[in-house]
Amino acid sequence: MVQEKIIAMLAEATDTDAAEITADTKFADLGIDSLDMTEMAMDLEDEFGITLEMSPELSTVGKLTEAVEKLVEA
Amino acid sequence: MRRVVITGMGAVTPIGNNVAEFKEALFAGKNGIDTVTHFDVSDSKWTLAGEVKNFDAAAIFGKPAAKNTDMFTLFAMAAADEAMEQSGLQGKIESDRIGVCFGSGIGGIETLCTEHRNLLEKGSRKVSPRFVPKMIYNIAAGNLAIRYNANGPCTAVSTACATGATAIGEGYRTILHGYADAMICGGSEAAINALCMAGFGNCQALSTATDKDNACMPFDKRRNGFIMAEGAGVMILEDYDHAVARGANIIAEVCGYGSTCDAHHVTAPDPEAKYTAKAFLDAYADCGVPAEKIYVNAHGTSTPLNDATETAALKRAFGEDAKKLHISSTKSMTGHMLGATGAVEAIAAVLALTEGIVPPTINYKEPDPELDLDYTPNTAVKADLELALSSNLGFGGHNAVVAFKKV
Numbered sequence: 261m262v263q264e265k266i267i268a269m270l271a272e273a274t275d276t277d278a279a280e281i282t283a284d285t286k287f288a289d290l291g292i293d294s295l296d297m298t299e300m301a302m303d304l305e306d307e308f309g310i311t312l313e314m315s316p317e318l319s320t321v322g323k324l325t326e327a328v329e330k331l332v333e334a
Numbered sequence: 335m336r337r338v339v340i341t342g343m344g345a346v347t348p349i350g351n352n353v354a355e356f357k358e359a360l361f362a363g364k365n366g367i368d369t370v371t372h373f374d375v376s377d378s379k380w381t382l383a384g385e386v387k388n389f390d391a392a393a394i395f396g397k398p399a400a401k402n403t404d405m406f407t408l409f410a411m412a413a414a415d416e417a418m419e420q421s422g423l424q425g426k427i428e429s430d431r432i433g434v435c436f437g438s439g440i441g442g443i444e445t446l447c448t449e450h451r452n453l454l455e456k457g458s459r460k461v462s463p464r465f466v467p468k469m470i471y472n473i474a475a476g477n478l479a480i481r482y483n484a485n486g487p488c489t490a491v492s493t494a495c496a497t498g499a500t501a502i503g504e505g506y507r508t509i510l511h512g513y514a515d516a517m518i519c520g521g522s523e524a525a526i527n528a529l530c531m532a533g534f535g536n537c538q539a540l541s542t543a544t545d546k547d548n549a550c551m552p553f554d555k556r557r558n559g560f561i562m563a564e565g566a567g568v569m570i571l572e573d574y575d576h577a578v579a580r581g582a583n584i585i586a587e588v589c590g591y592g593s594t595c596d597a598h599h600v601t602a603p604d605p606e607a608k609y610t611a612k613a614f615l616d617a618y619a620d621c622g623v624p625a626e627k628i629y630v631n632a633h634g635t636s637t638p639l640n641d642a643t644e645t646a647a648l649k650r651a652f653g654e655d656a657k658k659l660h661i662s663s664t665k666s667m668t669g670h671m672l673g674a675t676g677a678v679e680a681i682a683a684v685l686a687l688t689e690g691i692v693p694p695t696i697n698y699k700e701p702d703p704e705l706d707l708d709y710t711p712n713t714a715v716k717a718d719l720e721l722a723l724s725s726n727l728g729f730g731g732h733n734a735v736v737a738f739k740k741v
């Protein structure tokens with residue numbers, strides 16, 4: 261559910277087909293920059309009622325999904 | 335001495351979203367002013383504007399770019415794409431020999447308002463990371479440099495309502511003095527916004543007219559303020575030898591530029607018009623053409639002060655010959671595009687010169703006995719023109735006049 265939301269946001273932000281984005285997709289490979297990442301973090305905070313600090317370690321869809329899921333469960 | 339020519343032009347205006355549409359409307363005397371649709375004006379004293387119509391940024395640039403870029407930059411990109419395409423310059427010049435001189439009077443004010451609302455309603459964590467790079471007024475220039483890989487001088491100018499003319503004039507000098515072989519020049523604006531309209535309105539600059547055909551009335555006795563508009567104009571300026579060597583289509587030559595300041599008052603022009611006159615003379619000095627062969631695209635905002643001062647400036651600069659000049663204010667059709675207006679009007683001046691047609695000042699019904707020059711009322715006129723001047727005067731006392739002649 262979190263991953264689907266992230267993929268939908270990425271598809272929208274980059275005008276890419278959602279079917280082409282998987283857990284292994286690196287953000288860098290989608291051509292998105294730090295501004296896109298910060299904007300997406302804000303949208304995720306609103307969507308899930310969390311406070312998310314972005315970091316370079318969160319470099320793939322899967323890693324970001326895991327981080328958001330932990331915050332949602334906490 | 336180097337010579338500077340125009341090899342491409344592009345425009346997004348309230349009367350046409352490219353130069354061909356703009357030209358047709360310009361000579362036909364089309365009115366681009368109507369009731370504001372960008373925001374709800376039911377609470378506003380100022381309800382008319384010259385809005386750009388049918389401009390679908392997402393269709394032109396894709397959804398992400400349309401979302402991440404303020405409209406003033408999107409207008410700039412559309413006009414610049416047209417101008418660059420016409421010039422055929424892409425790939426025909428070393429990247430560090432092409433630069434940008436492009437401005438805006440206001441910048442991304444819609445973005446500013448949106449993000450300020452986010453700050454007040456949701457707090458500082460919810461201000462978009464794109465806020466600053468969408469809003470700052472130099473970002474249209476920056477985006478154009480990225481778009482065409484222009485590594486030469488990239489400058490943003492802001493001289494309020496003279497911005498577009500200043501950008502063309504400074505770009506012309508950049509080539510003239512050898513700092514670049516081509517420059518992407520002009521201005522853009524997208525400030526038909528509740529805050530901006532209220533600000534201009536409360537400083538007594540805007541017309542409160544509600545009848546679109548009797549609202550923007552430059553040089554008419556009934557004139558009572560300007561009508562806000564939006565758009566962008568771009569000229570590709572190029573060193574003459576460079577243009578000839580690559581077989582470029584040369585549209586016209588930039589032959590002069592005058593730049594002065596009233597140093598008088600923040601909004602009101604100096605009624606003696608001494609330095610507006612000097613800007614005309616400085617632009618015209620090197621061109622030496624009889625007055626009856628000159629077209630002046632006047633700033634002609636339709637404010638009581640501007641149109642009187644500009645008339646005084648022309649009389650001061652040209653003496654008795656001022657009566658022989660072909661003059662018009664194309665703002666009567668477009669409204670006042672602020673930072674874009676000088677660039678779009680420079681294009682109008684060049685079109686008049688190359689087509690031999692003086693565009694009209696529409697909505698002109700009641701002559702003002704004090705303003706007794708030939709403002710080309712209501713209908714375009716054929717004329718054998720050798721020189722076109724475009725003048726723009728801005729808050730802050732900025733006066734900028736650019737001069738064009740046939741090659």
